[in-house]
Amino acid sequence: MQLLHLDSSLLGNRSVSRIISSEIVTRLMTLHPETSLNYRDLADDPALHLSAAHFGAKRGAAAMERVLLDDLLKGNAYMDELFQADTLVIGAPMYNLSIPSPLKAWIDRVAVAGRTYCYTANGPEGLLKNKRVFIASARGAVYSAGNAAAALEHHENYLIGLLGFLGIQDVTVIRAEGIAFSAEAKAEAIAQARKNIAAITQ
Template identity: 75%
Template sequence: MQLLHLDSSLLGTHSVSRNLSSDIVARLVKLQPELRVIYRDLADDPALHLSGAHLAAWQGIDNKDKVLIDDLFKGTAYMDELLGADIVVIGAPMYNLSIPTPLKAWIDRIAVAGKTFHYTATGPEGLLKNKRAFIASARGGVYSAGSPAAALEHHESYLIGLLSFLGITDTTVVRAEGVAFSPEAKEEAVTQARRAIAAITA
């Protein structure tokens, strides 16, 4: 069994999403000690965003740019790690109502027709069946359903939709929101999230 752990916050040890994703991984390893964990810090070592040069290389046009070549190998590694994972844990803070750009760069490398989804006569079908995902979500404000700002939420909904599109429909969100309101609000949000983590079952 293999677990792929991704972090994307720019805040290092001060990051709520990083702390929660680490707690989720620790909980899952406690439940399944045989898990092999692969870790990617997407903020510390991000992939390049897609460019015309990437598309040209994928179409077989030769390119001698070492930076691009290294980045293409990184994208291949991203894909291999995801395909080999049974569980994916994603640390994802909300930035400007959506996800951090390093996480989007990762998504652009793994959402590939013919690899993680394909088109059928009735529409697209995800190919990543029988995988489980956890999203460690952190938000400065409150955007959950029923809140005044819920319509602005393009963060968890995007990730859940993207994972489902790829065939991963068993997704659990562990959320700490309102963490920018006050130290007390942050502490309460994190405490509630950790209760949810403690309730995770194998």
């Protein structure tokens, strides 16, 4: 199995999403000892956000600046790693009701018409088939369905929708939420996430 592990939290070893994503990876590698792991820390080495220069380079304009050229090569590497992966583990904390900007920058490099999705007479079609994704979700408050703040949830829903758009339907969310309420709430949320990780069987 080829496993791609992405982290996007800015909090380093204080990050709950990093704890969860790491433990998901450990669980998967225990279940599949032959796994080949590729790791990207998107927060530590983020891609640039898309600009007019990026689009120009894609249309054949020369990438005159070394920073832009290096960034285009990074985007190509993101795409190659995604195609090679059978399984992805994505560490995704909620920032301002959505995902961290380094993760959005990664998405903008891999959600590319003609490569990971295409337009057909029946509408868009995802081209990434037979992959599975585990989302390691961490949120300060409680946004899951049935709670008062659920309407503000543009985090997991966005990721699940985006992955589905690319053709990935096998998505599992391992969540710790309410972690900003108190130390006790944080510990309880992490403990529940660990129970859900232990329940992964394949």
